[in-house]
Amino acid sequence: MECTAGASALSTGMAESDVLKALSQIIDPDFGTDIVSCGFVKDLHINEASGEVSFRLELTTPACPIKDMFEQKANEVVAVLPWVKNVHVTMSAQPARPIFSEQLPAGLQKISNIVAVSSCKGGVGKSTVAVNLAYTLVGMGARVGIFDADVYGPSLPTMVSPENRLLEMNPEKGTIIPTEYLGVKLVSFGFAGQGRAIMRGPMVSGVINQLLTTTEWGELDYLIVDMPPGTGDIQLTLCQVVPLTAAVIVTTPQKLAFIDVAKGVRMFSKLKVPCVAVVENMSHFDADGKRYYPFGRGSGSQVVQQFGIPHLFDLPIRPTLSASGDSGMPEVAADPQGEVAKTFQNLGVCVVQQCAKIRQQVSTAVTYDKSIKAIRVKVPDSDEEFLLHPATVRRNDRSAQSVDEWTGEQKLQYTDVPEDIEPEDIRPMGNYAVSITWPDGFSQIAPYDQLQMIERLVDVPKPTPTPA
Structure with missing residues (x-):
C-alpha cells in the first residue's frame, strides 16, 4: 500500500514537472522570460486518472494585450502531453502594487502605474491624447483614472460629461471623492466649482498637490496625469510628489513644437521618468485618395531618433477628433472601430507593455545575493551587471x-560599519533608487547613479552552501 502511494506521489510529481516544463516554452515578450519563471502559473491541479489538468494564469495587468495568446498557447502546449485528455485554463490579474507604496500619500497607495501625458507646449492636443488613452485602457480591461493637472485651463470638464460635475468631499476623512464617466474616475480643478483659476505659481503647486494626494482613487491599474504645458515649478512638483512610471510625449509636426518637446524630454530624463512613446498629433489628412502633410514632416520622428524613445504614433487632422473632445464624448468611445481608435489601441498596448517592462527592470535592479554575500546591480536600460560589497x-x-x-x-567612520554587515531588505523607490534597510534599523536611500560610482567587487566570493 505504502509503495503504491509512494509511486502515485512520484508520478504526480513527474506529471506536474511535465506540465510546468511544457508551459515554460511560453515566453512573455515584455519580460523576456518564460511564464513559469515569471510566476504566472497558479493553482495547478492534476488528476492523472482522468487526464485532467487545470491551472490559472495570473498576469500583472488586466489590460495585458496578449492575454488571449497566453491562454491559447497554454492550452496547446499542455494538451499535447500524451497523458492529458482535458485542459482547463482560467485567466486572472493581480496588478503589481506601487513601488515603495508605504512612502506615498494614502490615496496613491493602490495605484499600480502612473503615466504622465505631457507636451510642454499648449494647444497640441495633449488632453485629447490623455483622455482617449484612458478610455482605450478601460476598453482593454483596466481600472483607470484621469487627473487633469492644469489649474489655469482645465480641459477635462469640456472633454467628458459626467452626470455629477462637482467633486465631493468626504467630511470625516477630509478626502476628495472623484467623479466618474464611462468607467473612468475623474479629478479636475474644473470640477471643484472654481472654473479657471487666477493665482500665482506656488499656490497652484499646492492646489495640484492637494487635489492629487487627497483624492480617494481606490485601486487603479493606471492613473493618467494630463500635465499642464511647460517645464516649470508645477511640473517639477508633480514629478516629485508622484512616482511616475512613464511618460507619453505629445507633439505636432512644426519645428517650434519639437524645440519645446525636447525641453520636456530632458526634464523627464533628469527626473528618471522613462518616455515610452511620442504621439505626433495633426500630422496629416487624406483627400482625393492622397495623403497630405500641411505642417511638414519629421518633428515626432526627430524626437524619437534624438532621444531614443521606442515608439512613434501619428494622429490625423480629423474634425471628429476635436469635435468629440468638445462634445464630451471621447473619440475612442464614440467610434471604437475607427482609424483613430486603432491608433489609440496601439498606443494603449505600447503603454501597458512598456510599464510592465519598466516595473520588471526596477524590481530586479538591485538585489542581495546571500550565497556570495554581495549586492547585485543591474540598472534599467543597461546590459551591465556588477557586484558591490554590502559594507x-x-x-x-x-x-x-x-x-x-x-x-x-564624514560623520560615519569606516570602522563604524562591520565588514560582514548584510542588508535586511532592499526595495525600489520609483525608477531611480532603492531603499536599503540595515540591521541597525538605518534606512539608506541609494540612487542608481551613486551605486554606479561605488568601488565594485572584483574578487567574487565563492557561494556559501545553504544548509539542507
Missing part, C-alpha cells in the same frame, strides 16, 4: 546622518 555600500551613504550637510565632513 562598501553602507559606508558610501551620503545622507545627513553620515555626512555633515554644512561642512561635508
Whole structure:
C-alpha cells in the first residue's frame, strides 16, 4: 500500500514537472522570460486518472494585450502531453502594487502605474491624447483614472460629461471623492466649482498637490496625469510628489513644437521618468485618395531618433477628433472601430507593455545575493551587471546622518560599519533608487547613479552552501 502511494506521489510529481516544463516554452515578450519563471502559473491541479489538468494564469495587468495568446498557447502546449485528455485554463490579474507604496500619500497607495501625458507646449492636443488613452485602457480591461493637472485651463470638464460635475468631499476623512464617466474616475480643478483659476505659481503647486494626494482613487491599474504645458515649478512638483512610471510625449509636426518637446524630454530624463512613446498629433489628412502633410514632416520622428524613445504614433487632422473632445464624448468611445481608435489601441498596448517592462527592470535592479554575500546591480536600460560589497555600500551613504550637510565632513567612520554587515531588505523607490534597510534599523536611500560610482567587487566570493 505504502509503495503504491509512494509511486502515485512520484508520478504526480513527474506529471506536474511535465506540465510546468511544457508551459515554460511560453515566453512573455515584455519580460523576456518564460511564464513559469515569471510566476504566472497558479493553482495547478492534476488528476492523472482522468487526464485532467487545470491551472490559472495570473498576469500583472488586466489590460495585458496578449492575454488571449497566453491562454491559447497554454492550452496547446499542455494538451499535447500524451497523458492529458482535458485542459482547463482560467485567466486572472493581480496588478503589481506601487513601488515603495508605504512612502506615498494614502490615496496613491493602490495605484499600480502612473503615466504622465505631457507636451510642454499648449494647444497640441495633449488632453485629447490623455483622455482617449484612458478610455482605450478601460476598453482593454483596466481600472483607470484621469487627473487633469492644469489649474489655469482645465480641459477635462469640456472633454467628458459626467452626470455629477462637482467633486465631493468626504467630511470625516477630509478626502476628495472623484467623479466618474464611462468607467473612468475623474479629478479636475474644473470640477471643484472654481472654473479657471487666477493665482500665482506656488499656490497652484499646492492646489495640484492637494487635489492629487487627497483624492480617494481606490485601486487603479493606471492613473493618467494630463500635465499642464511647460517645464516649470508645477511640473517639477508633480514629478516629485508622484512616482511616475512613464511618460507619453505629445507633439505636432512644426519645428517650434519639437524645440519645446525636447525641453520636456530632458526634464523627464533628469527626473528618471522613462518616455515610452511620442504621439505626433495633426500630422496629416487624406483627400482625393492622397495623403497630405500641411505642417511638414519629421518633428515626432526627430524626437524619437534624438532621444531614443521606442515608439512613434501619428494622429490625423480629423474634425471628429476635436469635435468629440468638445462634445464630451471621447473619440475612442464614440467610434471604437475607427482609424483613430486603432491608433489609440496601439498606443494603449505600447503603454501597458512598456510599464510592465519598466516595473520588471526596477524590481530586479538591485538585489542581495546571500550565497556570495554581495549586492547585485543591474540598472534599467543597461546590459551591465556588477557586484558591490554590502559594507562598501553602507559606508558610501551620503545622507545627513553620515555626512555633515554644512561642512561635508564624514560623520560615519569606516570602522563604524562591520565588514560582514548584510542588508535586511532592499526595495525600489520609483525608477531611480532603492531603499536599503540595515540591521541597525538605518534606512539608506541609494540612487542608481551613486551605486554606479561605488568601488565594485572584483574578487567574487565563492557561494556559501545553504544548509539542507
